[in-house]
Amino acid sequence: MTDERQPRVVLVDDHGLVRSGVRVEISGAVDVVGEAGTVPEAIEVIRRTKPDVVLLDVHMPGGGGRAVLETIARELPDVRFLALSVSDAAEDVIAVIRAGARGYVTKSISGPDLADAVRRVASGDAVFSPRLAGFVLDAFSAAPHVVDDNGLDALSHREREVLRLIARGYTYREVAKELVLSIKTIESHVSAVLRKLQLSNRHELTRWATDRRLV
Amino acid sequence: MSTANPVPLLVRPSDRRWIAGVASGLAAHLAVDVVLVRLAFVVLAAFGTFGILAYAALWIAVLPVRGGRETTAEDWLRRVAAKDTVLVIVAAVVVVAAGHSHMRFPLPWQLLAAAFGAGITWRQADLRRREFVEPRLWSRIRFASGALLVVAAAVGVLRDAASLTQLRAGFIAVVVVLVAVALVTGPWWLRTVQALSSERGERIRSQERAELAARVHDSVLQTLTLIQRNADDPKAVHRYARRQERNLRELLYRPAAATGQFSAAIEKQAAEVEDEYAVTIDLVVVGDCALDERTTAIIDAAREAMVNAAKSGGVDEFAVFAEIEATEVTVFVRDRGKGFDADNVPASRAGIRESIVGRMRRVGGSATVRTAPGQGTEVKLSLQRQR
Incomplete structure (x- = not known):
């Protein structure tokens, strides 16, 4: 959509299995520059790597994706967030969006669709x-x-x-x-x-x- | 628990006690031999009431902990007390009756009766703190009988000591003091009661959580077993996994199923189709309304369309969107499957379409099918709601 450079992505999820699964699925289409399993870790990795897109789990111990967003979204306005979750709970999803995420996809999304969503978010949509x-x-x-x-x-x-x-x-x-x-x-x-x-x-x-x- | 800390917390262990565990708890806390502590209490009690008062104060203030098996004096006492409440009542009646008939008991006996009664009422409070559950009425009876014993003994003592006029003056003084104390300590009691009730609420919530966890784990384990047993049958595995997912979602995220509501009914149909054909249906429902004959018809038609997509679409995932507005109910069933040539429909599919279109027409709604070979299929069902 923009240039041909692959978007740089940080994965944030408290389940290592999910992170490695997502990494495998999208690694051809995006450049995964970091991973984090906790809220403080995520904040540190995002500050350090300044990625284009953060794939953010809604539910994590210590406040979840919302805590990450509230800490860092204002500080790094160029980093964009896409919520990735198995949660069906409407209020959680809405809360993450209102905290600044640019979208929400469920973890059942296919690899190519997810890569596509990341590119879309990276370009500001x-x-x-x-x-x-x-x-x-x-x-x-x-x-x-x-x-x-x-x-x-x-x-x-x-x-x-x-x-x-x-x-x-x-x-x-x-x-x-x-x-x-x-x-x-x-x-x-x-x-x-x-x-x-x-x-x-x-x-x-x-x-x-x-x-x-x-x- | 206490072994983890260098200095054990001051608690009352229920497994190493003679009466309430105060001495053994204190011994562990101070790292002194328990025999010395007990001896100290006995000596203090023998030379005055200080030992007893100190013991009672610690009993009230220090929290009990459970541990090991309980075959101690208190355990014995509990069993006896539980059975012998009647005995206690009889004893109280005897004391009161004795007071009325001007019979005199020697002072030590009256003190013993008072101590026994007080012990029963205090033990009650102690047990409640340990979540010992017993019928309310029963515990009230026991409390009342204990209190009666104490009062009777007190009356006896006073009668021995003083004349009736002195007694009356003393009684008034006591009442005045009690009222004053109640006024001063009122806020504190209120706070305590509030803290207790909030603690109880918290406990109920945590019990609910534990129950939920047990249910979740149970059903997940069952599904995992089924999946292992059918590991070579991908359709079955898909079905089990999807069913489990649905259960969990319902348990975790959904409000209690609104039976008789449109959303619950269409979710149920989608779940059945998922189960039967091992497909995943991405169901989105916006709004809700009560079920009636006509809205039931649209759900039946939607089910036909879902079955259709599952059987003939050639995909294992498709989308269903239902929107309930003030004036209209609309349902879309859309797959990205094979599709078909609408002008050249095989007889078997024409029947299904008839059952969708016909059903909708009978209740005054409409059904349209958009499809083309290789383009997938979308069925739109719509129904005007009666005003």
Whole structure:
């Protein structure tokens, strides 16, 4: 997408097995420059290597991916984060995104798809898995919208359409074809959704996430 | 526990005790022979009440620890006390009755009765701290009988010592002092009670966690066994692994299954199809609504479409997306499989399509199929919700 240089990647996951598995799957397409198994280790490795993308586990002892993001995202704005998790818990995923991750994919993603997602994040785009798209649609349709001045609290019709197609399992390319738009346009829609997700202080977002947790 | 520290914590070991483990705990803590400690307590008790008071204070203040088997004096006492609550009540009644009939017991006997009663009530508190569970009513009866003994003995002592008028004045003074003490120490008691209840809540939570862990481990072990036994059958392995994954996810991340809700119903259908055809369905549900005849029909149709994709799509993974909006319910079933020529459908598939399209039409909804050879298949089911 950008130049031909492979993106430099740091893997953060408390399971060594997962790290080595991911490393094998994507090593042809990206340049893995570091690994970390704990939050402090991750912060140290990221500071030292300054990678393009950090593949970040949502659940780790000591605060998880969110703790890493909150410590370092502001300090190193050029490092981009992609959450990689087996978690289904909506509030965890939303929390990591709101802390600054540029996307969320599940660990069941195939190697080539993951490498593709890393490249996409490296070039500044957002990566939405079908599940994340579903979460976002759910969160933003929870209640009638009172749109405030900055327009952060509601999705546009187009953004909604794009998210629906992603939730249906369409790739960005397929979404573009379906809506007769360019891939660039789709990417900018998804990035706009990400921005809204991160910046909106729409209280339904948090309330919705906690509701999901209620047993 | 105590061996790990250079200086053992001051605790009351339940396995090396005569009464409550105070002496042996103290001995371990001070690194003195336990015989010396016991001797010291006995001597202090013999020359006044200080020994007894010190022992009682430590009993209350120092936490007990469990260890080893308990065949000690206290254990014996517990068994006797549990059985002989009736005896205690009888004893209390005798003391009270004796007081009324102007019978006089010698002072040592009254003191003994008081000590016994106090022992019973204190032991109660001690046991509760160790999570000794017994019926509430039973423990209350025992507490009441112990208290009765103490009160009866106290009354007896006072009657011996003083005239009735003196007694009345003394009684008023005692009440005044008690009220004052209650006022001063009230906040402290409140805090203690609150701390206790929060501790109890924490304990309940940790028990829940332990239970969850046990359930998880049990089912995971079972699945691992099944996988090993069927290691040469990839379909079976896939099925077991996927089923286990679903179970875990449900246990860990989902709210209690909302039965009678659309989302729960479609999850169940997807799970069954996954199980039956050893495929993975990426299911995303947005919104929710109650099930009725029409929404059940759309779920049945969705199931047909899922079976279709699993059987004929030629893929082991496909996506299902359901969205429940205020006015409409929509379900998409999409695979990236072989697809087929919509104009030239074999009879077997036409039947399935009929059961999807026909079913949707009967409840006033619609079904459309988008497909082409090599392009995968997408079935869209939609239904207007009645207002």
